Amino acid sequence: MSQPVVVCKGVTKTYQxxxxxxxxxxxxxxxxxxxxxxxxxxxxGSGKSTLLNIIGGLDRPDSGSVVVDEVDxxxxxxxxxxxxxxxxxxxxxxxxxxxxxxxxxxxxxxxxQLQGVPAAxxxxxxxxxxxKLGLGEMIHRRPGEMSGGQQQRVAVARAIASDPVLLxxxxxxxxxxxxxxxxxxxxLKRLNQDNGMTIITATHDPMVMSYATRQVxxxxxxxxxxDAALPA
Amino acid sequence: MKLLLQLSIRxxxxxxxxxxxxxxxxxxxxAGVNASNTLLRGYQLDLLDxxxxxxxxxxxxxxxxxxxxxxxxxxxxxxDSFTPDVPSDVLxxxxxxxxxxxxxxxxxxxxxxxxxxxxPGAEGISFLRDAVIDGxxxxxxxxxxxxLGKELLRxxxxxxxxxxxxxxxxxxxxxxxxxYRIAGSYDVQGTGLEKLFVFVGLEHLQAxxxxxxxxxxxxxxxxxxYREPAKLSMAASLSDLEVMDWQELEPxxxxxxxxxxxxxxxxxxxxxxxxxxxxxxxxxxxxxERVKELGMMRALGMQKRTVVVQVVVESCxxxxxxxxxxxxxxxxxxxxxxxxxxxTAWSDGxxxxxxxxxxxxxxxxxxxLTVAFSSxxxxxxxxxxxxxxxxxxxxxxxxxx
Ligand SMILES: Nc1ncnc2c1ncn2[C@@H]1O[C@H](COP(=O)(O)OP(=O)(O)OP(=O)(O)O)[C@@H](O)[C@H]1O
Ligand SMILES: [Mg+2]
Numbered sequence: 034m035s036q037p038v039v040v041c042k043g044v045t046k047t048y049q050x051x052x053x054x055x056x057x058x059x060x061x062x063x064x065x066x067x068x069x070x071x072x073x074x075x076x077x078g079s080g081k082s083t084l085l086n087i088i089g090g091l092d093r094p095d096s097g098s099v100v101v102d103e104v105d106x107x108x109x110x111x112x113x114x115x116x117x118x119x120x121x122x123x124x125x126x127x128x129x130x131x132x133x134x135x136x137x138x139x140x141x142x143x144x145x146q147l148q149g150v151p152a153a154x155x156x157x158x159x160x161x162x163x164x165k166l167g168l169g170e171m172i173h174r175r176p177g178e179m180s181g182g183q184q185q186r187v188a189v190a191r192a193i194a195s196d197p198v199l200l201x202x203x204x205x206x207x208x209x210x211x212x213x214x215x216x217x218x219x220x221l222k223r224l225n226q227d228n229g230m231t232i233i234t235a236t237h238d239p240m241v242m243s244y245a246t247r248q249v250x251x252x253x254x255x256x257x258x259x260d261a262a263l264p265a
Numbered sequence: 266m267k268l269l270l271q272l273s274i275r276x277x278x279x280x281x282x283x284x285x286x287x288x289x290x291x292x293x294x295x296a297g298v299n300a301s302n303t304l305l306r307g308y309q310l311d312l313l314d315x316x317x318x319x320x321x322x323x324x325x326x327x328x329x330x331x332x333x334x335x336x337x338x339x340x341x342x343x344x345d346s347f348t349p350d351v352p353s354d355v356l357x358x359x360x361x362x363x364x365x366x367x368x369x370x371x372x373x374x375x376x377x378x379x380x381x382x383x384x385p386g387a388e389g390i391s392f393l394r395d396a397v398i399d400g401x402x403x404x405x406x407x408x409x410x411x412x413l414g415k416e417l418l419r420x421x422x423x424x425x426x427x428x429x430x431x432x433x434x435x436x437x438x439x440x441x442x443x444x445y446r447i448a449g450s451y452d453v454q455g456t457g458l459e460k461l462f463v464f465v466g467l468e469h470l471q472a473x474x475x476x477x478x479x480x481x482x483x484x485x486x487x488x489x490x491y492r493e494p495a496k497l498s499m500a501a502s503l504s505d506l507e508v509m510d511w512q513e514l515e516p517x518x519x520x521x522x523x524x525x526x527x528x529x530x531x532x533x534x535x536x537x538x539x540x541x542x543x544x545x546x547x548x549x550x551x552x553x554e555r556v557k558e559l560g561m562m563r564a565l566g567m568q569k570r571t572v573v574v575q576v577v578v579e580s581c582x583x584x585x586x587x588x589x590x591x592x593x594x595x596x597x598x599x600x601x602x603x604x605x606x607x608x609t610a611w612s613d614g615x616x617x618x619x620x621x622x623x624x625x626x627x628x629x630x631x632x633x634l635t636v637a638f639s640s641x642x643x644x645x646x647x648x649x650x651x652x653x654x655x656x657x658x659x660x661x662x663x664x665x666x
Contacts, residue, residue: 091564091661112568119566126664132558134275146268147567 036103038199038231039065039088044097046083046254057083059254060097064261065199065233070225072245073235079251081235082203088233089122089201090114102198119147123192125202130188131176137163138172141191148195155194162190166220182213189220193230200224202234206241218244266578269571273579280551287547288587291640294536295591298636300598302529303626304606309525310627313489316511316518318392319458320364320381322483324349324496325514327507331480337365337436340478341506349484350502351495357485360387363470364480367433369413369463371421378417378463380433382470382479390485392453393464400425400449408466410448414459418450425449431463436476443473529632537640541647548580549651559655560663569656576652577645584644588637599628 041063048055057080065071073081086092087099090106099106102121109117118124131140138159145155163172166186176184185205192200202221206214222244224230234241242248250258277284317323331339340363349359360383367380385403388394393402403412411429413421423429425447432442445465453459471477486495492510500508512519552559559572605625658666 086661089564115563115566115568117566118564122566124565126561126564130561132272132562134272134279139271143268143562144565147565147571 035067037064037066038069038102039063039233040098040100041084041088042098044084044087044094044099046080046087046092046094056254058087058094061251061254061256063249063256063259065231067198067231068225068229070221070232070244070246071234071249072242072247073233073249073251074237074242075251075257077237080254081251083254084251085201085203085233085235088199089124090118119144120195121198123195123197123200125185125188125192125200125205127204127207131184131191133176136173136175137168137179137187137190140176140187141194144191144195150195158194159190162194163187166190180213181208182210182216185209185213185217186220189217189224193224193228198231200230200232202232204236204238205234206236206238211240214238214240269575269578270582272575273582276551276555276579277583283547283551284583287543287583288590290543291540291584291587292590292594294540295588295636295640296594296598298533298536299592299595299628299633300602300626301532302632302636303595303599303602303628304624305525305529305532306627306629306632307605307625309522311624312518312522312525313511315392316515316522317485318390318394319515320362320391320462320483321511321514322359322390323486323489323492324484324499324508324510326482326484326499326503327480327509329505329507332507335365335480336434337363337474337476337478337480338438340436340476340480342478343482347482349482349495350498351484351486351491355487355491355495357487358387358390359482359484360384360390361467361479361482363467363474363476363478365433365474367431367463369417369421370430370432371423371427373422374420376417376420376460378413379461380431380470381462381464382467383464384467390483392458393451396451396453398449398451400447402449402451403464403466406466406468407472408448409445409469410465411445412449412451412464413447414462415450415452416459417463418447420460423447431465433474435474436478441473533636533639537643541643544580544583544644544647545650548576548648549654551579552576552651552655556655556658556663557666560658560660560666563656564660564664572656573649573652576655577648580644580648581641584641588640592633592637595633596628599626602626 041061044058044061044063046058048057061084063084073084075081083092087094088101093106101117104117106114132143135143138156141159141163142155145158160172163169166189168183168186168190171179171183176187179187205217209217218241221232225232225246234245236242247260248258249256249260328339328341343361349356363382365380367378369376369378383403384406385408398412399415403410411431418424421429428444428446430442430444432440435441451459467479484495484499486492496508496510563569563572603626605623608624
């Protein structure tokens with residue numbers, strides 16, 4: 034079997050909320066292999082976002098280790114983590130994903146521009162991806178001139194245009210109605226099936242869960258259920 | 266970098282009104298500083314010209330002791346072959362003179378004056394160049410007539426063509442008394458000089474005093490910038506004489522000159538300081554309302570320092586536009602007043618500083634560049650604090666807010 038994309042071992046995270054410690058994660062072991070489409074679910078406050086952010090290098094665990102694509106996060110500087118996010122990870126956030134002063138095309142080019150991809154190449158790739166996602170008509174529109182669903186699809190386009198090893202999406206459907214949610218999920222499913230893109234989502238939304246190939250349920254900062262732990 | 270420029274310009278355009286006002290403020294401040302600089306430079310140049318033309322020159326040679334006791338006793342002889350030890354391309358001209366105290370008498374009045382023996386041809390370097398002459402000026406070094414100031418002529422209640430008596434001390438310490446015909450009178454800005462100097466041919470005066478010495482050699486350069494080196498090289502070749510520049514001979518004028526420099530800096534700091542304050546506030550507001558956006562960029566992998574540079578670039582674009590507009594506006598103001606501002610209404614106060622009553626502005630490219638350059642530095646400085654503040658917010662916190 035190929036190398037796992039994500040390996041978390043004994044990850045804990047405790048926040049201080051008005052001097053009261055909140056145990057957001059209490060020793061999570063979690064492995065994701067290439068090509069998986071994982072849904073993290075669980076009640077509010079169970080630690081889904083915290084785990085996703087730690088895997089995404091946006092937050093640091095108090096103890097335990099995180100290895101993504103064979104890079105151990107332990108000891109990486111803030112700037113090295115930023116570099117890693119830029120080159121290996123794709124993010125789709127809940128809302129406010131896009132840069133308002135840039136057009137859809139420029140937003141999709143943004144990451145590749147930071148990566149230093151030559152102008153002609155990144156523009157070609159950005160146009161390709163946008164067209165594939167059915168946004169060919171609106172590449173010159175700014176976020177303010179698009180619907181929420183269209184904006185989220187542009188965000189997905191931006192996340193995947195640079196070919197990340199892992200796509201992380203925290204509540205990607207929270208601001209969408211069920212029809213656009215379905216469109217978005219179809220899109221993620223296609224990316225997962227056709228391109229073998231590894232995806233982890235954190236969600237409450239049963240529709241999102243139903244599209245995933247592996248269910249992981251959290252409760253009180255620990256994994257309560259994991260499809261991967263079931264006998265095959 | 267292209268991305269950052271694009272982002273900053275679009276973000277500036279996002280708030281056209283707010284940034285338009287700020288741009289206007291920068292432009293007006295820069296234009297104001299530039300315009301006032303042209304006036305102060307004009308004043309300085311006038312001050313310099315007056316000080317240098319006032320028989321001082323850029324550099325002057327005396328016998329040691331002449332300054333304490335300005336008589337023919339403290340004089341020196343110059344060789345026929347003498348020329349000042351200054352490269353010829355920076356030497357505008359030089360003049361030997363005998364300058365001693367004397368008493369002048371008309372039929373009605375008596376006045377104490379400075380009697381100055383000159384070579385008329387060499388005096389293109391002094392204020393006489395621009396003076397308005399009534400009657401005739403001296404024609405040669407052995408001219409035995411006098412030329413005096415219009416004001417003095419009025420006070421003596423005499424006239425051109427009439428005769429006067431001058432008493433002064435000869436090289437032997439004995440008084441000389443002699444009658445002179447008035448060849449003409451000179452009229453210059455203000456009356457101070459007109460009351461002070463009475464001119465006569467140098468060779469004639471030397472003959473009267475029974476000497477072949479002079480009391481001073483005045484040297485005028487083509488540029489003030491060469492004053493120091495000229496003084497040093499002349500002092501080296503005339504080691505037994507006293508070589509001084511106008512700043513030492515006219516310390517008051519020198520102080521006013523430096524004072525004008527100081528005013529330029531203080532004025533710049535005041536105007537631009539107030540402006541920087543506004544710029545910092547405006548940038549802080551612009552950046553803080555984008556915390557989320559900038560946090561998202563960092564979450565996607567943009568480095569902290571790139572975010573800082575982004576804010577700095579935005580500030581610099583703003584400043585550059587403001588400086589450009591302000592420099593153009595300043596040039597327009599300069600063009601409008603380039604004929605000079607008539608100060609005759611205030612000339613009583615102004616004359617104290619020995620300045621002409623017409624203030625002609627002078628625009629120096631170096632001043633424009635200094636203002637532009639310092640403004641850009643301020644633009645960078647002003648953006649550092651807002652930039653620093655915005656990167657203190659962690660990307661996750663920014664996204665959550
Ligand atoms: N920055 C923080 N400071 C303090 N407490 C925090 C912080 N982030 C998360 N927490 C707490 O940690 C716990 C886990 O939070 P997390 O956001 O991971 O939950 P979640 O499963 O994503 O919840 P939701 O479904 O509401 O998004 C919660 O109790 C939350 O209040
Ligand atoms: Mg969450």
